[in-house]
Amino acid sequence: MTFDELLSAPQYSLTQPEKAAALLPLLRELTAHHRVRCPGYDRLLQVLWPDSRPCEGIADLPYLPVGLFKSHALRSVPEAEIFKTLQSSGTTGQRPSRIVLDRETARRQTLALSRIMTHVLGPRRLPMLLIESPATVRDRRQVSARAAGVLGMMNFGHAHAYALDERMELDWEALQAFLYRFGGQPFLIFGFTFVVWSHFLLKLAGRGVNLSNGILIHSGGWKKLADLAVTPAELRERFRRDTGLAKIYNFYGMVEQVGSVFLEGEDGYLYPPNFADVIVRHPISLEECPVGEAGLLQVLSILPLSYPGHSLLTEDLGVIHHIDGSACGRRGKAFSVLGRLPQAELRGCSDVIAAQVAS
């Protein structure tokens, strides 16, 4: 299957063997593509994978640690062809990752996201409620990771309304006005998980808001909510109880790999789309883990042409629950993300190291 065929086929329709067979030649082509165009990538492969054994499966493909993009903006296009540069949000004190996109990679990214989202939203654009402040997307010259996420999602809706005001407080009037116009038909809600919980859902309790026609898509990780001991089940339950909202989809993705957008199925597991995949590796030996065993997530995507990011080892822990055995009709690997690799307490003479680890 070609790139276009994988993209246009119904998403989540390939069995894992079919998918692996389709992705392998395309991913190998990408490795060769980046080796020719990105001298740094070629050098890394020469040193890290010196014996060029044949890749018999997608787990044999070389990968780069995602953290490398914090210090090195590797690219496979000349500077003149850079269409835009994406930056990860990065926690305080850490350098953000920088990823360069050319026009074609950006076009592929838009297309891919659309194929994933229309799978749950349907082909029509829906009225869209953003759990955001209008301030987040105002300055379009300096696009933060968060703003880029919001802008990308805005394409799937129309009549955009912001549920939060400039101070990130619930804008009750704006919410009422939106629901008055669109509450009786399907509409899209989008926000970052932590913001959705603490700035939106918690403020709605007891106010009799009806979101039962809404489809919520949220992302951004559970870390902050896990710190508050909030589980995904609790988020779902609370939305159902307080607002009647039942269609909730979390997604997992990262700036560093365009195209790897893993959306939750109705069963609460994450699924790779046709053009991406996920592998779980033992956090120390880096050998592939069997189904059911937690480890580091490696993500694969056939989208990135402008930088060598088609096979990346993340710093997130995850587990594959089953393959081609989903109850919600999706094929491929059903997995969950368990959170970031816990940071180690390091010792040493220099206080800077301690500060870096603490941040």
Next chain:
Amino acid sequence: MSDLEILVPDERAASLDEVVGILSQPSPPRLPFSDSTVEFCAAFSQAIFQDREAARYPELAALAFWMRKAEIIRLRSDFERAVRADTVAAPRGLVFHVPPSNVDTIFVYSWLLSALAGNRSLIRLSSTRTPQAEILLRLWRQLLAQAPPEMQQATVVVRYGHSEEVTRAFSMACDLRVIWGGDQTVSAIRSAPLRPHARDLTFPDRSSLCVIHAGRYGELSEDGREKLAEQFFNDAYWFDQLACSSPRELVWCGESEPVRAASRDFWTALGACVRRRQHQSPAAVHMRKLVFACESILDLPVSEYRRVAETTVLQLDSPEPLSAEHCGGGLFFERSIRQLGDLAPVLQRRHQTLTHFGFPRLELIELARLLAGRAIDRIVPIGQALQFHRFWDGYDLLQEFCRLTYCEAAE
């Protein structure tokens, strides 16, 4: 100022004024190596040796060994021999110690030499708590409770977070300020002024390396190689390879064939030692090492990457100096030279400790003379990288903690 705590001589919250009050109390004059100080240090060493909890931490045993009575007596006779007949060595007064937050025993070493010189000490611990430091503080309090009053008034250990006000007050009270913790800490603390007569003793960021004579390594017995690997392991892995004196780089000295053979043998022996000690770093450390290895491959002439369990080796093909950054956790650069003097081009001001095997004393002295202070402050056998010494970072610490009164009688 609610976060200022006194930890020694007793444990309680205190105001800044209270601490400054304690420090400005008049104290009886003491000369270096007074009997009560020597006795106290010996008792401290005993207490660490006998504590069951302390027994779990090899670095605490090393500290206790270092401050055992015989060693202190030896230090005293060395010290006394070096003082000229026409000078009297005396303490500087109050020493303000700012130890690093992540090596848990430095604050005791720093205190020890300063106390032996007869100084009073104010030690600032950061808000990072470690079991090792807690054990030492507990023993310290217990011992002080039975110690003579002049010992009780001679040391105050405090803990506070980042408070400029407190640091300024302590800096204005001291006669000597000792700043560990690397470049950033030195710069930050230095912004607090001292009194005109007072001065700083600073310990900036450093890095260290190891050199082995490949031919003489080849002559070692199986046992000898195993022992050398053990000692290298201690130097490198005790503080996750992040102590400033832990080797980050292993340089082989010799012709290419013996070097190749020695290298293969050495890393295998080290791997076996890692397994014997059941040393295992958390996954995050492995990830840091992988990212750092990739960065190094892009930035340096790395020709080979080897990873076995806890050890990552990056082979370098040219004498290019390394950057100051390092990930720790057992990642080593490896390169080779023909003779010891070839080390000079890769050495920089920040290089502190050179651990070695297989070189006669004269060759090592020759290297030190060649470098002429431009790099390297310690040249010690493999296995002694972390062994604290009065000669550290180019200072004779005992001397630095003293002032000298010159005294000439009329003819």
